[in-house]
Amino acid sequence: xxxxxxxxxxxxxxxxxxxxxxxxxxxxxxxxxxxxxxxxxxxxxxxxxxxxxxxxxxxxxxxxxxxxxxxxxxxxxxxxxxxxxxxxxxxxxxxxxxxxxxxxxxxxxxxxxxx
Amino acid sequence: xxxxxxxxxxxxxxxxxxxxxxxxxxxxxxxxxxxxxxxxxxxxxxxxxxxxxxxxxxxxxxxxxxxxxxxxxxxxxxxxxxxxxxxxxxxxxxxxxxxxxxxxxxxxxxxxxx
Numbered sequence: 001x002x003x004x005x006x007x008x009x010x011x012x013x014x015x016x017x018x019x020x021x022x023x024x025x026x027x028x029x030x031x032x033x034x035x036x037x038x039x040x041x042x043x044x045x046x047x048x049x050x051x052x053x054x055x056x057x058x059x060x061x062x063x064x065x066x067x068x069x070x071x072x073x074x075x076x077x078x079x080x081x082x083x084x085x086x087x088x089x090x091x092x093x094x095x096x097x098x099x100x101x102x103x104x105x106x107x108x109x110x111x112x113x114x115x
Numbered sequence: 116x117x118x119x120x121x122x123x124x125x126x127x128x129x130x131x132x133x134x135x136x137x138x139x140x141x142x143x144x145x146x147x148x149x150x151x152x153x154x155x156x157x158x159x160x161x162x163x164x165x166x167x168x169x170x171x172x173x174x175x176x177x178x179x180x181x182x183x184x185x186x187x188x189x190x191x192x193x194x195x196x197x198x199x200x201x202x203x204x205x206x207x208x209x210x211x212x213x214x215x216x217x218x219x220x221x222x223x224x225x226x227x228x229x
Contacts, residue, residue, distance in 0.1 A: 033217065041221070048215070056216055058216075102210075104162070106159065109158055
């Protein structure tokens with residue numbers, strides 16, 4: 001079956017504009033995660049969705065960042081009034097269910113460049 | 116406090132040698148899982164190996180093994196007989212039983228020398 005897909009693969013935007021990044025998890029996966037990876041850095045947790053639970057938004061860096069997950073499947077990460085420091089690769093991952101032994105499957109990422 | 120600590124920002128290893136990538140973690144949960152991921156220059160994240168906190172045996176997957184020392188809260192990745200294709204960033208991660216969130220370390224960049 002298909003893996004995690006993300007779109008667009010690359011996004012170049014001007015400072016101050018809003019952007020939307022999309023993630024399509026693996027079918028049947030109940031958990032969905034967003035991470036941010038700045039150049040040469042590790043993964044910074046942003047937000048986590050689990051079916052039937054309130055999302056864990058503890059990693060969102062500011063109120064310019066928001067995310068939603070519709071119908072327990074597709075997720076959209078929205079960044080409003082983008083800043084240059086938002087430039088990074090945004091990675092989405094999904095896992096089959098809860099439980100410590102379930103590894104995440106990652107999408108290819110969206111590379112965001114804010115000019 | 117850092118939940119996952121990878122103390123080696125970069126390593127250079129001769130091809131065919133074994134390499135150990137360090138990872139220590141911090142949790143008060145009894146139930147947790149530890150993961151290692153590889154990120155080549157292409158940017159994809161590749162799952163390598165998993166160790167559960169209740170697993171008595173060290174996990175192994177081909178040339179990868181996880182040296183799990185629970186009392187020391189250590190989960191080092193061992194790659195045997197390294198290959199040029201092993202050059203990549205390696206991330207250690209932990210999933211705690213309390214909230215299912217997975218936290219990553221800052222990574223170790225491994226360079227395999229011919």
